[in-house]
Amino acid sequence: MKATQRLSLLLSVLVLLSALLLSCRESGEGAGEGSASSSVTGDVSPSFIQMVYCIYFNADLFEDYGLESPYSLVEADEWTLERMIALGKGFYSDENRNQVVDAGDLIPTVGAYWDWPAVFHGCDIPWVVRDETGSLTVNPESYGEKGLDVMDQLTDFVQVDHALVEDSNPAGCFVSEQALMLIAHHGIATTHLRDVSFEYGCVPVPKYDSAQTQYYSTVRQPISLFGIPAAVPAGRLEMNTAVLEALASAGYRVTTPVVFGRIMQYQTSASPEMTEMLELIRRTEAFDFGRIYTREFGGYCDDTGAYLRDGKEWSQFGPSADRMETLLEEFIRKIQTGTYT
Secondary structure (H helix, E strand, O other), X not given: OOOOOOHHHHHHHHHHOOOOOEOOOOOOOEOEOOOOOOEEOOOOOHHHHHHEEEEEEEHHHHHHOOOOOHHHHHHOOOOXXXXXXXXXXXXXXXXXXXXXXXXXXXXXEEEEOOOOHHHHHHOOOOOEEEOOOOOEEEOHHXXXXXXXXXXXXXXXXXXXXXXXXXXXXXXXXXXXXXXXXXXXXXXXXXXXXXXXXXOEEEEXXXXXXXXXXXXXXXXXXXXXXXXOOOOOOHHHHHHXXXXXXXXXXXXXXXXXXXXXXXXXXXXXXXXXXXXXXXXXXXXXXXXXXXXXXXXXXXXXXXXXXXXXXXXXXXXXXXXXXHHHHHXXXXXXXXXXXXXXX
């Protein structure tokens, strides 16, 4: 699925409400399994905007080191995982001379271990997809050839080029001008980047390669989900759906543009490129079932970052994928039987 349709067009499927939830990859689509939606998010809930991922970069450092701007790479449709990694090669410096890669050094890219999975998903590898029968399943690409390739590249980035996987506050390294790039959701910027003294920009999480047709700006939990109880009388269902549609329409036309245009664009000197990138990120929001319900999957959805932090080989993830499949089946069963709480 592609993240191109807006919530206001998708909420009409609620007329076909079932007790199940729809697997989502499109922006603002429902969250669950089945042929219709009973939980939706997107423009109906502006608070989700702070949970959309992007890559922040220190524009001053890029200029000082003579590096090609990520804006130019996006414009040329060359903003890929390989190019992002290449920008950081040779940048690392053990500034505090403690022979440990930490936030006191010059770091090519920094992110919390729970944020690094956004790069994995940006390569068009969602955790949960539909199989040939239409049922939800753990995406075999996540631990297959493509997933292994992405993780091999990221592992080299961490172990060879000394990108940093943090356990606590990755924004601190970026704010202190020690990091070239920061992997973060928008909420980090509103709390940490308002008063920085340097010029910075933001771009979507990179594509896997130039053949990938679009970006995927993953949304992580917690976000608000709106639904209509299955017990709602048939005569009220259409009215409830219309109310959600009206809220989504108002959010899309009025609220979301203000949040992106005035609140998320924190720097008074923000460039036209920043405005364009914020709109691009907005258009490519991507909702993944496994990410939204990561609690129900035992936290395995953060394992890409944890493996990078701990130096583990991604080829060892197979048994965890099997466990995720079992948890997915149990979760769907609870939804079907009305026992999920």
